[in-house]
Amino acid sequence: MTTVQRKLFNRWWVVVGAVLIQLCLGAIYAWSVFTPYLKKAPFNFSNTQTQAIFSVGLATFAVVMVLAGRWQAKSGPRIVAFTGGLVLGAGYILAGLLGDKLFGYFANQVVFIGLVGGAGIGLAYVCPIAVGMKWFPDKKGLITGLAVSGFGFGATIWVKLASTWAHLLDNLGVLTVFILYGAIFAVATVIGSYWMVNPPEGWKPAGWVPPAPKDASKPAPAVPDLEPSQMLRQGAFYAIWVMFIFSAMAGLMTIGNIANFGIEALQKGGLSEGAAKAVA
Secondary structure, eight states, rough: HHHHHHHHTTTTHHHHHHHHHHHHHHHGGGGGGGGGHSTTTTOOOOHHHHHHHHHHHHHHHHHHHHHHHHHHHHHHHHHHHHHHHHHHHHHHHHHHTTSSSSHHHHHHHHIIIIIHHHHHHHHHHHHHHHHHHOOOOOOOOHHHHHHHOOOOHHHHHHHHHHHHTTHHHHHHHHHHHHHHHHHHHHHHHHHTTTTTTOOTOOOOOOOOOOOOOOOOTTTOOOOOOOOOOHHTTHHHHHHHHHHHHHHHHHHHHHHHHHHHHHEEEEEETTOOOHHHHHHO
């Protein structure tokens, strides 16, 4: 083991930080737990309004993620993840504190949950997978799976805490839950960002040897790195982009409404609203 390797922290702390961050970022997929409450007084949102907030969050997340990737390449992942956590937390906290002040309930949530919160998720999301892949070239599939599963499992945690596990929405109300979740997201993501650092140039795990090409006599042709402007002139880019647009669209439309679907179906089956919420 080299002197450099002895000074490095255990690389599994990167996984801990990545999962901690992703658990918080999964908040965007937990949005449907709020929608039944937002359709009642004092908010009285329509279904369209509840989904507008969710849609703005997703769109902002996607756009900011591109910018965050460029920032991460220049300044490193720790500051990007740190900033993302603060921005995400601030969005939820401000939406809860302001209530109907400033712009009104709906506009406040579009701005602070959708735009600000979505920007925070976009900033922090690029870091865990990128950093994890560099620390674990020997376990790329495992690390990617852990990071992505944290995003999905996080949504489950926030949904269950708000409903059947802790009944936060019933006991505290929507605005207070926004404040509570915002504080948790900020603190947990900032803690996780501590381990979001790239390994030294040329570092590799002790004892790991990169796999040799299958046929060394016929090396695979080199694929040139492309600038963004060059990438945008490639037909393959647009084919992949369109594929992701349509495959993600169906899932995201369902995720944003999943609680409503379950509650409405169960109520039609004869359950009370309270029982339907508990099951859904």
